[in-house]
Amino acid sequence: MSAELKVEHLRKVFSVGRPAIDDVSFRATAGEIVVLLGPSGCGKTTTLRCVAGLETPTSGEIAIGREAVSVPARGVLVPPRLRNIGMVFQSYAVWPHMTVRQNVTYPLRQRRVPRAEAGRKVDEVLALVGLSEYAERPVVSLSGGQMQRVALARSLVYQPQLLLLDEPLSNLDAKLRLRLRDDLRRIIKQTGVTALYVTHDQSEAVVLGDRIGVMRDGKLLQIAPPNEIYNRPADMFVANFTGASNALPGRLLARNGEFGTVETGGGNRLTAWLPPGVAAGSEVNVALRPENIRLGVQAAAEPNHFTARVTGQRYQGTQTIYELATLGGRLEALELGTNVRYPVGSDVEILLPPELCWAYSAQEAAPME
Numbered sequence: 001m002s003a004e005l006k007v008e009h010l011r012k013v014f015s016v017g018r019p020a021i022d023d024v025s026f027r028a029t030a031g032e033i034v035v036l037l038g039p040s041g042c043g044k045t046t047t048l049r050c051v052a053g054l055e056t057p058t059s060g061e062i063a064i065g066r067e068a069v070s071v072p073a074r075g076v077l078v079p080p081r082l083r084n085i086g087m088v089f090q091s092y093a094v095w096p097h098m099t100v101r102q103n104v105t106y107p108l109r110q111r112r113v114p115r116a117e118a119g120r121k122v123d124e125v126l127a128l129v130g131l132s133e134y135a136e137r138p139v140v141s142l143s144g145g146q147m148q149r150v151a152l153a154r155s156l157v158y159q160p161q162l163l164l165l166d167e168p169l170s171n172l173d174a175k176l177r178l179r180l181r182d183d184l185r186r187i188i189k190q191t192g193v194t195a196l197y198v199t200h201d202q203s204e205a206v207v208l209g210d211r212i213g214v215m216r217d218g219k220l221l222q223i224a225p226p227n228e229i230y231n232r233p234a235d236m237f238v239a240n241f242t243g244a245s246n247a248l249p250g251r252l253l254a255r256n257g258e259f260g261t262v263e264t265g266g267g268n269r270l271t272a273w274l275p276p277g278v279a280a281g282s283e284v285n286v287a288l289r290p291e292n293i294r295l296g297v298q299a300a301a302e303p304n305h306f307t308a309r310v311t312g313q314r315y316q317g318t319q320t321i322y323e324l325a326t327l328g329g330r331l332e333a334l335e336l337g338t339n340v341r342y343p344v345g346s347d348v349e350i351l352l353p354p355e356l357c358w359a360y361s362a363q364e365a366a367p368m369e
């Protein structure tokens with residue numbers, strides 16, 4: 001009943017400006033949760049609206065299950081109500097004058113589902129989203145998080161073949177957001193529905209997605225399971241957007257398979273992973289995550305073992321961020337724990353695991369912010 005979603009060479013050009021979606025292709029297999037992640041304006045909502053049929057693509061193809069639903073070249077554009085899709089938006093799209101039960105029953109009444117069957121389905125879905133006890137309450141008496149659960153229940157109750165969610169947590173306060181984030185994956189997985197979820201929040205993407213697609217300027221840069229996005233980012237933008245905030249400039253001396261030797265400032269040599277296409281002799285930026293730098297490691301024989309000077313520190317209670325001067329540049333390193341171990345002005349041994357140092361061509365666009 002849940003269907004595969006297939007998006008191929010999707011383009012959307014509005015009357016002004018650059019393309020909002022620029023040749024985006026991806027699939028979500030039946031029952032999979034795919035998250036599109038990227039900064040504001042990168043084309044997430046437009047992609048979702050094209051899938052829903054609320055927007056007419058300029059070109060490309062969208063298929064849900066076996067049915068081609070948007071194929072502009074052939075004049076195919078199946079209207080939204082015939083796509084059997086559930087949708088949840090940022091704003092709580094609930095009817096304020098109704099109770100929780102009335103809200104969730106509404107789509108079944110529209111579909112002329114018999115009363116007894118409707119009652120059973122509503123009870124089931126309210127239990128699933130944790131609102132059984134609130135069924136007879138006016139929806140306006142609920143918290144924001146609960147209203148979003150009503151919106152979710154209402155879009156799941158008729159068992160759509162595809163669920164679309166557009167930043168459904170972004171209007172909630174921090175605590176409710178975390179609670180619903182952790183619940184959402186379980187709820188979606190229990191129904192088995194295929195889901196396309198868009199957000200600008202990397203932590204939501206990681207918790208929710210079976211795969212994450214990172215977007216920028218209308219383009220899909222990489223789509224992969226969360227651990228691959230975090231451990232093998234395809235380019236500097238993906239690395240940076242998902243939290244690899246360090247970038248050390250250098251020059252690639254030699255490539256040796258997937259790895260290479262990078263000369264950084266001060267004449268140091270660093271072993272780093274190389275994406276395809278970075279040629280020896282070229283200028284690179286080596287990206288790495290603050291949490292992947294190991295501090296105080298006595299392992300002089302290991303590759304990428306260096307000494308750094310602590311130039312600053314930010315104690316955050318359960319972790320400390322150290323500012324380090326090393327390799328002719330600056331690095332930030334994060335260490336978990338409630339103790340500050342290295343005072344400002346001291347020297348510390350550092351180990352930069354080669355597989356977690358990624359050398360991207362410096363010709364790529366500069367990291368954001």
Ligand SMILES: Nc1ncnc2c1ncn2[C@@H]1O[C@H](COP(=O)(O)OP(=O)(O)O)[C@@H](O)[C@H]1O
Pocket residue numbers: 014015016017019020038039040041042043044045046047
């Ligand atoms: N109806 C519209 N008319 C013109 N431009 C639009 C319209 N909707 C979106 N855009 C533009 O398309 C780009 C992508 O927008 P959007 O899909 O809303 O991004 P996101 O959801 O990732 O923040 C932006 O540059 C936005 O200004």
Ligand SMILES: [Mg+2]
Pocket residue numbers: 044045046
């Ligand atoms: Mg949006």
